[in-house]
Structure formats: structure tokens, C-alpha cells
Amino acid sequence: MAKITVSVIKADVGGYVGHCSMHPDLIATAETRLGPQKESGRLIDFKVLCCGDDLELIMTHTFGVEDEAIHRLAWDVFVECTETARKLKLYGVGQDLLKDAFTGTIKGMGPGVAEMEFEERKSEPIVIFMADKTSPGAWNLPLFKIFADPFNTAGIVIDPSMHEGFKFKILDIRAGKSITLSCPEEMYDLLMFIGSTGRYLVKDIYRKTDGEIAATASTQKLSLIAGKYVGKDDPVMIVRCQSGLPAVGEVLEPFSFPHLVSGWMRGSHCGPLMPVSFCEANPSRFDGPPRVIAAGFQLSDGKLVGPRDIFADVSFDEARKEANRVANYMRRHGPFEPHRLGPEDMEYTTMPHIMEKLKDRFE
Ligand code: F6R
Ligand code: MG
Numbered sequence: 001m002a003k004i005t006v007s008v009i010k011a012d013v014g015g016y017v018g019h020c021s022m023h024p025d026l027i028a029t030a031e032t033r034l035g036p037q038k039e040s041g042r043l044i045d046f047k048v049l050c051c052g053d054d055l056e057l058i059m060t061h062t063f064g065v066e067d068e069a070i071h072r073l074a075w076d077v078f079v080e081c082t083e084t085a086r087k088l089k090l091y092g093v094g095q096d097l098l099k100d101a102f103t104g105t106i107k108g109m110g111p112g113v114a115e116m117e118f119e120e121r122k123s124e125p126i127v128i129f130m131a132d133k134t135s136p137g138a139w140n141l142p143l144f145k146i147f148a149d150p151f152n153t154a155g156i157v158i159d160p161s162m163h164e165g166f167k168f169k170i171l172d173i174r175a176g177k178s179i180t181l182s183c184p185e186e187m188y189d190l191l192m193f194i195g196s197t198g199r200y201l202v203k204d205i206y207r208k209t210d211g212e213i214a215a216t217a218s219t220q221k222l223s224l225i226a227g228k229y230v231g232k233d234d235p236v237m238i239v240r241c242q243s244g245l246p247a248v249g250e251v252l253e254p255f256s257f258p259h260l261v262s263g264w265m266r267g268s269h270c271g272p273l274m275p276v277s278f279c280e281a282n283p284s285r286f287d288g289p290p291r292v293i294a295a296g297f298q299l300s301d302g303k304l305v306g307p308r309d310i311f312a313d314v315s316f317d318e319a320r321k322e323a324n325r326v327a328n329y330m331r332r333h334g335p336f337e338p339h340r341l342g343p344e345d346m347e348y349t350t351m352p353h354i355m356e357k358l359k360d361r362f363e
């Protein structure tokens, strides 16, 4: 069997209502466009999901990562969905499509991309995480816990095939450089970087014993691409599970702690990441709090058996309650840091205007 590629490509091409949610017609448009691609055999399978105002295309095929035709297909789907959004006068039509025409890769054009290629195992459980009203740094903490924290993942202590640990490829999004660090021996170096979630992002994770890819995350930063505020770069990631990789339960466990992430209202606030079921992924309170959904699949020769809506489980009720409590607490800070992000992380650049207006009054 040829290697399978899982491509998750997402964009916000119009919100319903405001930036809160997805209109069903956009999902229908995407499915109508992708259906024939599966019939013709170009795609093995696909699913169209949504998280908040983000349209999520999950596709399997055999063309490898960064395949031009697959990226063009995703781009064309988003362009068509933009037309549907335009007819309905949805909010922020074509928001994440930053370029006019496709030029070989969808990377750097606005949509978020997470892709991995691997040989499908005898049984291949994967979990695809999708978040809204936050940014890719939101994955750093859970990825660290899943692949490096023995208090989270029992397997790194007691499963011989994982005991060597994992390698983390991290990206410095300001310098445009990457470095790969090895856990557990370089753990403190790793934390020095990835604790700084606005700049250093975990991109890929590999099992040390054989170099097998275990996880990959989208790392696009729309604000850096466009050079100005153009909306949030709501992230996605793919995690492979079980049989020498963290168990599904170990992969989900970090989300029982609704950790603080950047995003929320106007992409300029700090708030808890709330794990929710698909139908609760509609961030409405102060455009939030930020949400994450988890879609579980068994791959079967590339077919996507699923999705299982994994956070639709009572064991995450307490995390949701805690997230709501933390949301109340954070909201009470109003425009004060740390609820409002520091100037370099805010997606609004109001300060220079105010400074210009008031500069002569500084004594
Ligand atoms: C955050 C987000 C929303 C908007 C806010 C203002 O990522 O998408 O919180 O920033 O609703 O939106 P505009 O400026 O489009 O009215
Ligand atoms: Mg939007």
C-alpha cells in the first residue's frame, strides 16, 4: 500500500453571524466541490467540518505533502465557498484568502495547513484538533504534555517503544528559522523556546527510535503574512495515536486543563481554551472564549472512518466549567493586561495613532 497523506486545510471565508459560526451552505458548497474528486479517485476520502467561523477540509490522498494539485483544489473550494458567502452577505467574505490567484502552494496565501505522510499501520487512529479564536501557539502546551510530560503520558515511562522520547521541530516565526530539539535530554532548552507561544511554534513531532512522524501543526501567522491585522490564524493539528505512540486518552488529557491562549475578542486578548463538542464550537461570548474540537478517525486504506466528536464527553464537563470560570475572571480585567495582550501580540495597532496624536503633549 502506498503511503497515505492526510491534509487538513482551513480558512475563514465568511462568518455566520459575525465571526461566531458557520453557515451550512458553505459546508454544502465544499462537499459538492470535493465529491467528484473522490469519485474520480484523486482523493481517497474527505470530510468537511467547521469550528466557529473556520471551514475545515480534511482530505486523504497519495500525493504527499505540499502537493500543488491538492493545494489548488483546496484554494478553489475556498474561492467557491467565498462566492456562496458573498450571496448570503455573510460576515468577512473571503477573509483568509489574501492573494488573488493561486501560485503553486496554498502556504503563505492565508489558509492554515497541517499535512503528514506516513505508511498506514495495521490500525491507524488519528485525532485532528481544530481551534477558533486563537493562534498556533495554543498547541505548544498540549503538544509538550502529550509527547514529553510523564505526568500526562504514562507511555513515555512504561512503553519501551516510546521510552526514548520524541523530537520537536520548532519554528521561530519571526526569524523564519527552525530547530529540532530532542526530549527528554533537551527538555529545558525546548521549554525556554516553546513557553514563548507568540514566537516559537511546535511544527512537527517525531518518535526518536525510528523517526516516525507523530504530530504536525499549522504554523501560519496571518498577521505576519499580510503585515497587518487580517483576522486570526486559527490553528489545526494532526496527531497519530496508539501502538508505540501516545494513546488517544493521553493525547486528549492536556485539554482537561483549559490553559490560557492568545486570541478571543479582536485577536487581542488572553483567555482559556475550552474543549467542546462540534455543536458547541460557536464562540459567542465576547467572541469566545476560544474553542477547540477534536475529530477522531480510524484510517482504513486512507478512508476516513469517522469523525468521532471526541470532546462530546462528560469527562470534559469540568474543563468547560473551569474555562467559564476563568473566562469570567479574565473578563473582569477589561482593557487591562494580562487579559488584553501586550502591544506586540495585539492584532490591532492603535497605539501608534494615539502616540502620534498626543506626542506633543508628552513633557
Ligand atoms: C477574532 C475575531 C473577532 C473580530 C471582532 C471584530 O479573531 O475574529 O473577535 O476581531 O468581531 O471584527 P470586525 O473588525 O470584523 O468587526
Ligand atoms: Mg471570521
Ligand code: MG
Residues within 6 Å of the ligand: 012, 052, 053, 054, 132, 133, 232, 234
Ligand atoms: Mg476563526
